Amino acid sequence: MESEKKSDLRPFFEPGSVAVFGSLREEWGEGYMVIRNMLHFGFTGNIYPVNPSYSEVLGIKAYPTVNEVKGPIDLAMVITPPPTVPAIIEQCAQKGIKAVIVGTEGFAEAGEAGARLQQQLVDMAHSNGVRLIGPNTIGIVNTSNGLVTNPYPVDYDRIWKGNIAYASQTGFVGAQGQPLEDRAYPISKMCDFGNKCDINEADLLDYLLGDAETKAIALHMEGVKGGRRFMDTLRKVAARKPVLIFKVGRTEQGARASASHTGSLVGSAQVYDAVFKQAGAIQVRTWQEFWEIPKVFASQPLPRGNRLAIVTPTGGAGVVAVDAAVEAGLAIAQLSDATVDRLVRFHANLSGNPVDLGPSMVLTEDPLSVLEGTISAVLDDANVDCVTIVLAAGMERWASATVNMFDRLRQHISKPITIWTYGTTVSMTEEVARQLEAMGLPTYRELETAIKALGIAVHYAKVRGALQGTTSSNSSRG
Amino acid sequence: MESEKKSDLRPFFEPGSVAVFGSLREEWGEGYMVIRNMLHFGFTGNIYPVNPSYSEVLGIKAYPTVNEVKGPIDLAMVITPPPTVPAIIEQCAQKGIKAVIVGTEGFAEAGEAGARLQQQLVDMAHSNGVRLIGPNTIGIVNTSNGLVTNPYPVDYDRIWKGNIAYASQTGFVGAQGQPLEDRAYPISKMCDFGNKCDINEADLLDYLLGDAETKAIALHMEGVKGGRRFMDTLRKVAARKPVLIFKVGRTEQGARASASHTGSLVGSAQVYDAVFKQAGAIQVRTWQEFWEIPKVFASQPLPRGNRLAIVTPTGGAGVVAVDAAVEAGLAIAQLSDATVDRLVRFHANLSGNPVDLGPSMVLTEDPLSVLEGTISAVLDDANVDCVTIVLAAGMERWASATVNMFDRLRQHISKPITIWTYGTTVSMTEEVARQLEAMGLPTYRELETAIKALGIAVHYAKVRGALQGTTSSNSSRG
Numbered sequence: 001m002e003s004e005k006k007s008d009l010r011p012f013f014e015p016g017s018v019a020v021f022g023s024l025r026e027e028w029g030e031g032y033m034v035i036r037n038m039l040h041f042g043f044t045g046n047i048y049p050v051n052p053s054y055s056e057v058l059g060i061k062a063y064p065t066v067n068e069v070k071g072p073i074d075l076a077m078v079i080t081p082p083p084t085v086p087a088i089i090e091q092c093a094q095k096g097i098k099a100v101i102v103g104t105e106g107f108a109e110a111g112e113a114g115a116r117l118q119q120q121l122v123d124m125a126h127s128n129g130v131r132l133i134g135p136n137t138i139g140i141v142n143t144s145n146g147l148v149t150n151p152y153p154v155d156y157d158r159i160w161k162g163n164i165a166y167a168s169q170t171g172f173v174g175a176q177g178q179p180l181e182d183r184a185y186p187i188s189k190m191c192d193f194g195n196k197c198d199i200n201e202a203d204l205l206d207y208l209l210g211d212a213e214t215k216a217i218a219l220h221m222e223g224v225k226g227g228r229r230f231m232d233t234l235r236k237v238a239a240r241k242p243v244l245i246f247k248v249g250r251t252e253q254g255a256r257a258s259a260s261h262t263g264s265l266v267g268s269a270q271v272y273d274a275v276f277k278q279a280g281a282i283q284v285r286t287w288q289e290f291w292e293i294p295k296v297f298a299s300q301p302l303p304r305g306n307r308l309a310i311v312t313p314t315g316g317a318g319v320v321a322v323d324a325a326v327e328a329g330l331a332i333a334q335l336s337d338a339t340v341d342r343l344v345r346f347h348a349n350l351s352g353n354p355v356d357l358g359p360s361m362v363l364t365e366d367p368l369s370v371l372e373g374t375i376s377a378v379l380d381d382a383n384v385d386c387v388t389i390v391l392a393a394g395m396e397r398w399a400s401a402t403v404n405m406f407d408r409l410r411q412h413i414s415k416p417i418t419i420w421t422y423g424t425t426v427s428m429t430e431e432v433a434r435q436l437e438a439m440g441l442p443t444y445r446e447l448e449t450a451i452k453a454l455g456i457a458v459h460y461a462k463v464r465g466a467l468q469g470t471t472s473s474n475s476s477r478g
Numbered sequence: 479m480e481s482e483k484k485s486d487l488r489p490f491f492e493p494g495s496v497a498v499f500g501s502l503r504e505e506w507g508e509g510y511m512v513i514r515n516m517l518h519f520g521f522t523g524n525i526y527p528v529n530p531s532y533s534e535v536l537g538i539k540a541y542p543t544v545n546e547v548k549g550p551i552d553l554a555m556v557i558t559p560p561p562t563v564p565a566i567i568e569q570c571a572q573k574g575i576k577a578v579i580v581g582t583e584g585f586a587e588a589g590e591a592g593a594r595l596q597q598q599l600v601d602m603a604h605s606n607g608v609r610l611i612g613p614n615t616i617g618i619v620n621t622s623n624g625l626v627t628n629p630y631p632v633d634y635d636r637i638w639k640g641n642i643a644y645a646s647q648t649g650f651v652g653a654q655g656q657p658l659e660d661r662a663y664p665i666s667k668m669c670d671f672g673n674k675c676d677i678n679e680a681d682l683l684d685y686l687l688g689d690a691e692t693k694a695i696a697l698h699m700e701g702v703k704g705g706r707r708f709m710d711t712l713r714k715v716a717a718r719k720p721v722l723i724f725k726v727g728r729t730e731q732g733a734r735a736s737a738s739h740t741g742s743l744v745g746s747a748q749v750y751d752a753v754f755k756q757a758g759a760i761q762v763r764t765w766q767e768f769w770e771i772p773k774v775f776a777s778q779p780l781p782r783g784n785r786l787a788i789v790t791p792t793g794g795a796g797v798v799a800v801d802a803a804v805e806a807g808l809a810i811a812q813l814s815d816a817t818v819d820r821l822v823r824f825h826a827n828l829s830g831n832p833v834d835l836g837p838s839m840v841l842t843e844d845p846l847s848v849l850e851g852t853i854s855a856v857l858d859d860a861n862v863d864c865v866t867i868v869l870a871a872g873m874e875r876w877a878s879a880t881v882n883m884f885d886r887l888r889q890h891i892s893k894p895i896t897i898w899t900y901g902t903t904v905s906m907t908e909e910v911a912r913q914l915e916a917m918g919l920p921t922y923r924e925l926e927t928a929i930k931a932l933g934i935a936v937h938y939a940k941v942r943g944a945l946q947g948t949t950s951s952n953s954s955r956g
Contacts, residue, residue, distance in 0.1 A: 105836075109793070110827065154902075170794020175902060177792065179872065182904040222797060248797045251804035260830055261793030286926050287798055314655065315587070315739030316648020319700060319726045320765055326729035349588065352738055358583075394657065424632075424653060426660040430904055448764050 009207035011099035015074035017046035022079035030151035042146035079103035093128030102134035137194025138171035152176035162186015168220035184437035216297035238280030239467035246290035296453035299440030300416035305385035307333035309378040310354035312390035318354030328455025393432035394423015487685035489577035493552035495524035500557035508629035520624035557581035571606030580612035615672025616649035630654035640664015646698035662915035694775035700736040716758030717945035724768035774931035777918030778894035783863035785811035787856040788832035790868035796832030806933025871910035872901015
């Protein structure tokens with residue numbers, strides 16, 4: 001059953017033209033919504049609605065069948081009732097379409113009859129040289145060409161363009177469910193595998209390895225298919241780009257829930273832990289970590305060691321940060337004498353790490369210059385590999401000055417930093433975070449996550465070194 | 479050194495009158511700020527500013543010394559330079575003030591000289607029958623009488639009145655640092671122990687046990703003082719009210735950071751884990767959990783068992799929820815046949831738990847009635863002890879209808895529920911969460927926290943049963 005040959009996902013992510021099969025009922029039909037969303041996202045290719053009941057939708061000519069379309073078509077998005085899907089795949093094959101996303105629900109996740117129908121899709125596709133994503137999926141996002149196949153009404157049309165690829169087995173990652181814009185996730189590609197009847201993570205990893213727009217990869221997985229190939233691919237990709245995995249269905253009960261969600265077969269948590277570790281992937285443990293941790297890889301250099309400096313306006317947060325750091329495998333940096341000399345000019349107490357600015361902040365009328373000088377000093381310290389900054393960001397009167405300060409600072413930042421924004425109002429805290437993210441400074445909503453992100457970056461730097469060592473000695477033997 | 483006698487903290491939390499020692503410089507002085515904040519918070523008692531350089535501040539008569547005040551004074555808040563504090567404590571004792579909060583920094587947390595000065599405070603207080611909170615603290619909040627001793631400019635004056643007491647060893651818990659209003663934490667009392675030279679958690683627990691306004695207690699602790707008495711008190715209180723502890727300085731490095739923050743001596747994490755468990759306290763592990771988990775106790779009944787139902791509009795979140803539930807010690811409820819009969823009327827697929835509403839929601843024009851019917855059905859099921867609801871809350875057009883639906887539902891809720899709000903915009907998600915919190919429905923920003931809160935409620939219900947068993951058999955022997 002399992003295809004061992006390497007697939008090329010370019011038709012899925014970079015199609016010149018897309019056929020859309022589904023209801024075109026205005027503001028309601030799923031085909032209509034896909035097309036509306038593609039137009040909003042600014043898709044740069046041709047769109048061909050296919051539906052015999054319409055001659056036009058959203059100003060675009062519709063076709064009764066895909067055969068009537070004159071030009072070539074690279075990708076089809078299909079969201080029609082389950083029994084109609086096998087014949088549509090056959091139509092697509094006849095038209096020369098090699099890539100089909102089946103959005104439709106009601107296959108393996110819905111019971112035995114659905115599983116049989118899903119097998120028909122697979123057989124139809126394989127015998128015609130067609131590759132499938134899905135079924136039961138919202139499909140693809142590509143921020144560089146405006147491709148989106150999401151059939152939900154997505155009320156805003158800006159996703160932040162960046163260099164993290166997110167893949168999942170749930171459409172819940174889509175812009176209809178997540179605050180992608182508000183949280184400023186820097187996205188290159190997204191892929192919902194749904195029931196994952198054909199294309200799987202190994203195919204995607206292969207594609208993303210060669211994708212210049214993707215620096216880091218985050219996978220939400222319910223089950224693994226094609227274990228050996230997945231492992232080999234994972235190992236190959238992890239040597240070049242960090243791969244973070246949020247494995248769900250870890251518990252027996254979670255696995256059962258997964259079976260009724262995407263029809264996945266899942267293994268024991270212990271097996272996956274061992275397998276992922278061996279392949280150089282890094283596991284994250286919560287939904288929030290899945291979204292937030294990869295940001296540290298989007299714009300920051302890899303740390304050269306694990307020595308962390310913490311700059312905080314409050315000693316209380318400093319203690320929390322130190323615990324989190326040690327638990328994340330980081331060491332608390334011993335600041336050099338030269339750094340301490342620089343810090344005590346601000347305040348006699350500023351000699352330790354965490355650098356607790358509290359006492360100095362209340363004595364100065366220019367706390368931001370103390371903060372800027374402190375961050376510069378610790379970044380310049382050869383004993384420091386990475387820095388987490390606890391940033392008071394809840395007060396409107398300081399917000400723009402704070403953002404400007406980081407704009408100056410980042411000009412000479414050559415070590416990875418993470419920022420935790422906190423404050424009295426959520427709206428200001430989030431606004432400052434967005435502005436820092438826009439500068440490529442990874443900014444977190446939880447202190448522990450900001451610290452853990454650096455711990456994971458340190459861990460990945462080691463893993464990559466080890467894997468690249470292995471890879472080069474392998475090739476020298478080859 | 480250690481006072482073994484039970485203290486009465488009423489003068490600290492329920493003073494009829496408060497003397498404030500500190501700079502009265504307008505909009506800058508810490509004494510000024512304390513008084514300004516008390517006026518904003520609507521403190522109902524008398525305020526006596528004490529400062530020889532002023533005759534009046536904010537319309538209130540100031541006194542050169544506390545002896546000039548005619549009436550009795552219950553509490554003094556002192557924020558003057560460190561060397562002046564011992565003499566002020568002596569003055570307070572002469573005036574008959576038995577309760578003093580020392581806000582001033584620069585004692586044991588600042589090194590040996592500070593530690594000696596702190597010892598002077600303690601000696602002065604003990605020899606005069608005065609009890610101290612602090613030094614190095616923002617002191618007390620009591621939402622029922624408007625008492626606040628926070629010397630930071632607190633830009634808003636509403637803290638949600640509720641029935642959770644939060645205590646800490648950092649002023650970072652204060653309204654100058656946390657979004658107390660935005661996040662709708664239902665607060666009865668707050669107490670920052672600072673360096674904890676005299677009054678400690680055992681005193682506070684004793685007081686809160688008898689405080690009708692407090693249903694649950696959350697303690698942020700760097701170190702424990704008076705181990706035996708703390709343990710006994712903890713055990714006594716935990717038999718009546720849940721005590722959640724966020725122990726920081728868990729790691730050796732964290733403990734060192736704590737020493738320079740509040741001068742605390744801390745023990746090993748393993749010792750604390752064992753001690754807290756034995757005493758019936760429940761540990762939380764992150765800054766967010768410290769704030770969020772206690773909410774489940776504020777308004778919800780204790781669960782009668784560990785069988786959880788999950789209602790979700792997305793199967794993907796359902797799988798994440800199930801893993802989190804099992805890891806939190808919950809069981810996934812087996813819905814009764816009667817419940818399944820009710821659910822399949824909405825959609826043939828609604829027979830499992832998690833109840834995945836996804837397929838039914840897209841087929842109905844009235845998704846909220848399906849959601850309301852589903853929540854009612856699982857709450858009515860005798861096989862269900864508690865419910866977590868994954869709530870799409872990011873769209874403005876549904877927000878008020880969603881809140882109204884919960885307003886109807888909560889009339890007949892007799893089992894604990896938690897809600898996770900998610901959505902496309904942070905602002906709407908937070909707004910819906912605040913409105914649900916206002917109704918007493920604990921609403922979370924992370925799915926895993928919403929689930930863990932119920933797991934902890936189940937755990938506490940067992941602990942309390944065991945402790946009450948012990949307590950009553952002890953008394954029957956007594």
